[in-house]
Amino acid sequence: MNKIVSLCKRRGFIFQSSEIYGGLANTWDYGPYGVELKNNLKRAWWKAVVNDRDDIFGMDAAILMHPKVWEASGHISSFKDKYRDCLVCKKRIKSDDPRWNPKKPNWCPECGHDGIGLTDIRDFNLMLKTTLGALEIQGIDTYLRPETAQGMFVNFLNILDSRHPKLPFGLAQIGKAFRNEVTPGNFTFRTREFEQMEIEYFVEPKDADKFHEYWVKERFDWYTGLGLKKENLRKRQHPKDELAHYAKACTDIEYNFPFGWSELEGIANRADFDLRQHEEYSSKELKYFDDAAGEKFYPYIIEPSGGIDRSVLAFLADAYYEEKVKDDLRTVLKLDKNLAPTKVAVLPLLKNRPQIVELARKIAQDLKKCFITVYDDTASIGKLYRRQDEVGTLYCVTVDVQSLEDKQATVRDRDTMKQERVSIDRLKEHLSDKLSN
Ligand code: ATP
Numbered sequence: 001m002n003k004i005v006s007l008c009k010r011r012g013f014i015f016q017s018s019e020i021y022g023g024l025a026n027t028w029d030y031g032p033y034g035v036e037l038k039n040n041l042k043r044a045w046w047k048a049v050v051n052d053r054d055d056i057f058g059m060d061a062a063i064l065m066h067p068k069v070w071e072a073s074g075h076i077s078s079f080k081d082k083y084r085d086c087l088v089c090k091k092r093i094k095s096d097d098p099r100w101n102p103k104k105p106n107w108c109p110e111c112g113h114d115g116i117g118l119t120d121i122r123d124f125n126l127m128l129k130t131t132l133g134a135l136e137i138q139g140i141d142t143y144l145r146p147e148t149a150q151g152m153f154v155n156f157l158n159i160l161d162s163r164h165p166k167l168p169f170g171l172a173q174i175g176k177a178f179r180n181e182v183t184p185g186n187f188t189f190r191t192r193e194f195e196q197m198e199i200e201y202f203v204e205p206k207d208a209d210k211f212h213e214y215w216v217k218e219r220f221d222w223y224t225g226l227g228l229k230k231e232n233l234r235k236r237q238h239p240k241d242e243l244a245h246y247a248k249a250c251t252d253i254e255y256n257f258p259f260g261w262s263e264l265e266g267i268a269n270r271a272d273f274d275l276r277q278h279e280e281y282s283s284k285e286l287k288y289f290d291d292a293a294g295e296k297f298y299p300y301i302i303e304p305s306g307g308i309d310r311s312v313l314a315f316l317a318d319a320y321y322e323e324k325v326k327d328d329l330r331t332v333l334k335l336d337k338n339l340a341p342t343k344v345a346v347l348p349l350l351k352n353r354p355q356i357v358e359l360a361r362k363i364a365q366d367l368k369k370c371f372i373t374v375y376d377d378t379a380s381i382g383k384l385y386r387r388q389d390e391v392g393t394l395y396c397v398t399v400d401v402q403s404l405e406d407k408q409a410t411v412r413d414r415d416t417m418k419q420e421r422v423s424i425d426r427l428k429e430h431l432s433d434k435l436s437n
Pocket residue numbers: 147179181188189190191192193194195196263264265266305306307308309310
């Protein structure tokens with residue numbers, strides 16, 4: 001984990017938020033490579049669940065919502081974590097922390113002190129409150145959304161009226177969510193501000209089990225399709241006592257993070273809880289009318305809910321390799337070609353030869369029109385290769401003295417490190433073939 005955190009900082013993927021002020025716990029900023037990786041991941045998800053399908057509509061709902069939404073959803077009354085506080089080290093221990101020992105109730109798993117004690121279990125609401133309006137006194141209290149899901153439930157009627165979909169159909173959105181997390185974050189695994197990618201898939205109640213299974217498989221395959229190793233992923237079905245009171249079933253897709261197996265995405269069968277609740281609190285009917293059967297009913301909802309930041313971390317961890325090359329150690333991020341932040345780097349072999357630099361710059365400009373391409377001449381070729389390997393660049397195009405004569409450049413493959421000479425006027429075609437293969 002330390003190696004990944006260090007690579008992220010060194011190469012500009014992820015930085016501690018407000019670092020020059022000492023940082024802010026559990027909040028992180030994405031740097032130049034991090035934002036590209038994150039955007040690529042979002043694009044891949046959007047394409048798979050919205051653009052490539054006919055039954056899912058994309059959405060982008062507001063972060064701020066009417067305060068009643070959070071009453072209806074049950075977040076105000078029950079979106080709480082339960083903790084014991086250690087009176088010695090002041091650390092907070094989750095009530096379900098597996099290290100806590102009921103036979104030694106005063107033993108703190110954080111500092112190991114046994115005797116002075118832990119407090120009784122206390123509730124902490126995870127919602128971040130904010131005030132709308134110019135004056136705090138007159139303002140209305142509401143919350144930064146702790147999940148994107150509610151923005152889709154409250155638009156159910158708008159979608160029925162504007163798009164007239166037939167069941168089964170879904171809504172999908174990517175967006176920020178906020179939770180006042182108080183336990184340690186494991187880098188970007190648990191943060192206070194994070195992005196979710198969520199689908200709300202509306203189905204006939206009788207089809208709910210079938211679609212729950214379908215989405216668990218679909219989402220599992222999406223991760224492996226983008227390169228996560230199968231052996232680092234597993235499905236975990238929630239036992240009855242772990243389910244939310246309204247949920248009929250929930251399966252987590254877990255990833256074997258460097259700190260252990262943990263949730264990457266949850267796929268829940270939420271039954272008709274959300275539509276019923278919002279109907280009750282808004283007094284707007286939220287039933288679906290089935291023309292063929294001539295009846296109204298509440299559809300069930302299957303919800304695949306994943307985290308972008310957790311996924312970025314999983315893809316980084318999975319792609320991280322250290323390989324011995326002659327007497328050197330190369331660090332390489334073997335990210336899938338759809339996720340790699342940079343596709344091509346153009347590197348001049350001799351930066352003090354103006355003709356080589358000019359040709360390399362021209363090639364880079366030209367390739368930029370087709371692929372995310374960078375130009376770099378700030379170090380020796382060995383160092384430049386290592387640098388590009390560390391950020392997962394798929395191909396390096398090197399321009400040398402020979403290139404001036406034979407009009408060819410060397411294309412180096414990130415994973416195999418094999419090099420081949422390619423005619424400069426065929427570079428675009430050559431790289432396109434490789435990238436679309
Ligand atoms: P956990 O049990 O780890 O707190 P959760 O079950 O509360 O997660 P959900 O409410 O199901 O999480 O949210 C759906 C997804 O959103 C999670 O699978 C995760 O990928 C992401 N997520 C939730 N909370 C956080 C967070 N604090 N930081 C980063 N990602 C998060």
